[in-house]
Amino acid sequence: MMIxxxxxxxxRKLLYRGNTFDVSLVWMVLLLxxxxxxxVYSASSAYALADRxxxxxxxxxxxxxLCIGLFFLWVTTKIPLKIWCSxxxxxxxxxxxxxxxxxxxxxxxxxxxxxxRLGPVNIQASEVFKLAVIVxxxxxxxxxxxxxxxxxxxxxxxxxxxxxxxxxxxxPDLGSVVVISIIAVGLLFLAGLPWKWFGLTVLLGVLVxxxxxxSEPYRLVRVSTFLDPWxxxxxxxxxxxxxxxxxxxxxxxxxxxxxxxxxxxxLPEAHTDFIFAIISEELGFIGGSLLxxxxxxxxxxxxxxxxxxxxxxxxxxxxxxxxxxIWVGVQSFFNIGVNMGLLPTKGLTLPLISYxxxxxxxxxxxxxxxxxxxxxxxxxxxxxxx
Numbered sequence: 177m178m179i180x181x182x183x184x185x186x187x188r189k190l191l192y193r194g195n196t197f198d199v200s201l202v203w204m205v206l207l208l209x210x211x212x213x214x215x216v217y218s219a220s221s222a223y224a225l226a227d228r229x230x231x232x233x234x235x236x237x238x239x240x241x242l243c244i245g246l247f248f249l250w251v252t253t254k255i256p257l258k259i260w261c262s263x264x265x266x267x268x269x270x271x272x273x274x275x276x277x278x279x280x281x282x283x284x285x286x287x288x289x290x291x292x293r294l295g296p297v298n299i300q301a302s303e304v305f306k307l308a309v310i311v312x313x314x315x316x317x318x319x320x321x322x323x324x325x326x327x328x329x330x331x332x333x334x335x336x337x338x339x340x341x342x343x344x345x346x347x348p349d350l351g352s353v354v355v356i357s358i359i360a361v362g363l364l365f366l367a368g369l370p371w372k373w374f375g376l377t378v379l380l381g382v383l384v385x386x387x388x389x390x391s392e393p394y395r396l397v398r399v400s401t402f403l404d405p406w407x408x409x410x411x412x413x414x415x416x417x418x419x420x421x422x423x424x425x426x427x428x429x430x431x432x433x434x435x436x437x438x439x440x441x442x443l444p445e446a447h448t449d450f451i452f453a454i455i456s457e458e459l460g461f462i463g464g465s466l467l468x469x470x471x472x473x474x475x476x477x478x479x480x481x482x483x484x485x486x487x488x489x490x491x492x493x494x495x496x497x498x499x500x501x502i503w504v505g506v507q508s509f510f511n512i513g514v515n516m517g518l519l520p521t522k523g524l525t526l527p528l529i530s531y532x533x534x535x536x537x538x539x540x541x542x543x544x545x546x547x548x549x550x551x552x553x554x555x556x557x558x559x560x561x562x
Contacts, residue, residue, distance in 0.1 A: 197253070197551050201477050205528065205543055208470060209242055212451075212529035219439045219454040220447035220531060234447055234531055241533040245540035252544025256562065257552055260545070261492045264315030268336055271308035274301035275343040282347075290347045291534075300534035302344045302352040307538050309337055309356055310363070310499030311545075317367040318492045334360070350388060350395065351522030355506055357381055362502045363495055402520040418443040419450050419515050422457040423464075430460030447531045449523055452515040468512065471527075475505040481550045488556045493549040500542045503527075 217235035224233040260267070274292065278301045282289040291298035316333050337360055344352050361381065365374050389395045397412050405413035405420065422438035425431060436457040439446040446454050456464040482497030504527050511526040513519035525535045552562045 196554055197547050198477065198481070201474075201481075201547065201550070204470065204474055204477070205540075208474075208528040209246075211467075212526075213238055213242060214433070215451055215455055215458075215529060216447050216531045218434050218436070218458065219451050222440045223447070226441075237533070238531050238536075241536045244533075245537040248537060249540040249544035249547070252541050253547045253551065255548065257490075257493050257496070257545075257548060258562070260311055260496075261315045261318065264311045268308045268312035268340075271301065271305040272336060272340055272343070274299070274304055275340055277301070279343060279346060288347055288349065290349055297533055300532075302347065302349050302356075303534040303538040305340050305344065306352070306356055306359065306503060307542050309340070309360055310496060310503065310542070312337070313360060313363045314492050314495035314499060317363065317495055345388070348392075349523065350385075351510065351524045354385065354522070355503070355510065355524065358506050359499055359502050363499055366498050367495065398520045402517065405517065415444050415450070416517055416521065419453040420517050422450075422453040423516065426457040426460040426464070428460050428462060430456070430458045430463055433458050448525060449511065449521075449530065450515055451530050452512050452526055455529075456515075464512075467529075468508075471504065471508045475501055478504065478546055481546060481553065484553050485549050488553055490549070490552060490556065490562070493552055496545050497549045500546045503542060504539075 213235065216238045217232065220234035221231040224235075225231040227233075230236075278289060278292055281292070282301075283291045283293045283298055285291060285298075290300055290302060292301060293299075313333070320333075337356075341353050341356060344356070361374070361377055364377075369377075389399060401408070401413045401416060405416040407413060409417040418438060422436065422443055425437065431437075436454055438450075438457050439454050443450055443453060452464065452467075455467060478497055478501040482494045482501060485491075485494035485497055507524055508527050510519060510522055511524050511530075514521055514524070525532045527539050528536070530536075555562050
């Protein structure tokens with residue numbers, strides 16, 4: 177049995193309304209996308225003007241990514257979940273092939289080989305792999321849910337995921353490795369993985385990550401910098417110290433939209449990994465808190481959709497929804513934690529907000545799957561076959 181609590185009355189009311197999908201969820205996604213577009217322009221205009229001669233360069237590209245992502249979100253909502261389930265292994269294999277291509281013909285940026293160049297855009301294969309792991313594990317668990325207590329029958333399911341994690345680590349991208357590992361272990365736990373195996377897996381994962389940190393000097397520097405960024409604020413601690421100063425300048429109400437200082441060549445990656453610091457600087461503690469609350473609401477709704485799917489007997493849809501829940505929750509928590517100096521720098525974007533084509537498109541496809549789960553939940557409630 178999956179470890180999922182029963183639905184609350186408010187969730188039942190949302191599902192029994194006449195809408196064919198959760199309109200409030202769609203509006204929240206659109207709200208975050210629109211807000212992110214504004215903040216990307218504010219955080220990137222100075223860099224875009226200096227590097228590209230056009231202050232709107234990154235904002236225009238970000239808008240194009242939004243349009244592409246929304247198109248794929250719409251397409252995803254039209255595809256029945258049974259098709260995703262039957263193609264789950266193929267999805268994983270395709271993502272592994274992309275990761276392998278990165279290893280051989282990937283484009284190197286800032287010392288990391290994470291991208292495949294496709295015309296004017298770069299595809300980050302690790303973002304595709306995140307979604308593929310959710311689809312693959314959801315399909316596997318649905319077919320073998322009664323065998324999760326027998327480790328000898330299911331341990332091999334992690335072999336292709338382990339191969340993908342190794343390829344992502346070679347890029348290198350430890351942040352994505354951590355996120356993908358949490359998604360995989362979280363799904364197995366929710367599906368009923370025995371506590372002893374869950375605890376052993378978590379312990380092994382922590383030991384492996386610790387060993388990976390110790391084995392690379394630059395990772396040790398990141399950890400020591402996270403513990404005390406002011407020890408070397410002009411070198412190894414520069415990015416984090418500038419992020420903390422940007423957040424501090426925002427105080428309660430912020431300096432005003434477009435009036436921040438951090439994005440004026442002080443804070444590197446202001447429109448990608450450290451956009452939350454710019455949001456806090458311009459909109460203050462209140463603005464940053466409201467954004468965190470939006471993510472909290474999004475995670476709550478995604479979990480509610482997953483819980484309802486489980487209660488309706490839609491195991492594959494339930495696991496998909498929970499996978500998206502974990503992805504959004506963990507990655508937003510990590511990004512905000514890094515910006516606030518609570519976690520070491522990981523190079524992860526803020527979902528639906530940060531500039532980045534691959535992360536934006538894949539996250540919108542994942543949310544399209546979530547909406548499709550909600551659509552099929554309502555179809556089942558109304559007596560339709562899915």
